[in-house]
Structures are given as C-alpha cells and as structure tokens.
Amino acid sequence: MAGIFEIAEAGEKAYFFKLTAPDGTVVAVSPLFNTIKGAAAGITAVRENAATGLIVDKSRTRKKPPIGTAAARSATPLTGARLAPS
Structure with a gap:
C-alpha cells in the first residue's frame, strides 16, 4: 500500500498537507497554503x-575537511545517493 496524502485546515484560511506511511507514521508535513488548490498543487x-530528488547532507555529523584541500574539492557522496552541490 502506498502512502496517503491528507489535506487539513490550520486556522480559518490556511491549509497544509501531510504524507503518512502505510503504518501510520507521518513522513512529511507541508508549509501552510492559502487555498486548498495550493495544497493540492x-x-x-x-x-x-x-x-x-537529490539528497543533500547538511548535517553536522560528518567532519568536513579544511577548505582548499584536495579532500574538500572531491567530496565523497553517501552510498547509493546522488548529492546536489550545496
């Protein structure tokens, strides 16, 4: 079974959507939209x-090499992922 997108109201004139996995886990929550059409879009x-989509690792868990070194110029991508330039 695929995930479920659900549009909900946030106040009187704001809407958002959330993506829920088949096991009920909320995977993503959108920013607010002014209209239901905006949320659907x-x-x-x-x-x-x-x-x-590309995966961009902006976490602080990986140590970054000093700027200007050969290691900094040839970043190692995560296994199985395509990284976008940051």
Whole structure:
C-alpha cells in the first residue's frame, strides 16, 4: 500500500498537507497554503519530484575537511545517493 496524502485546515484560511506511511507514521508535513488548490498543487509537486530528488547532507555529523584541500574539492557522496552541490 502506498502512502496517503491528507489535506487539513490550520486556522480559518490556511491549509497544509501531510504524507503518512502505510503504518501510520507521518513522513512529511507541508508549509501552510492559502487555498486548498495550493495544497493540492504542493502534493502534485511532491509526487513529481520525490523520486528524482537529490539528497543533500547538511548535517553536522560528518567532519568536513579544511577548505582548499584536495579532500574538500572531491567530496565523497553517501552510498547509493546522488548529492546536489550545496
């Protein structure tokens, strides 16, 4: 079973969507939209781009080599992932 997108209200004139996994885990929550159409367009954008999206690791857990070194110029990508330039 695929995940479920759910549009909900946040106040009187704001909407958001959330993506829930089949086991009920909330995977993603959108920013607020002014209209339901805007929230639906956001869902469409996620559907179109999620499978082709790049992974950018901006965590602080990896030690970064000093700027200007050969290691800094040839970053090692995560296994199985395509990284976008940051």
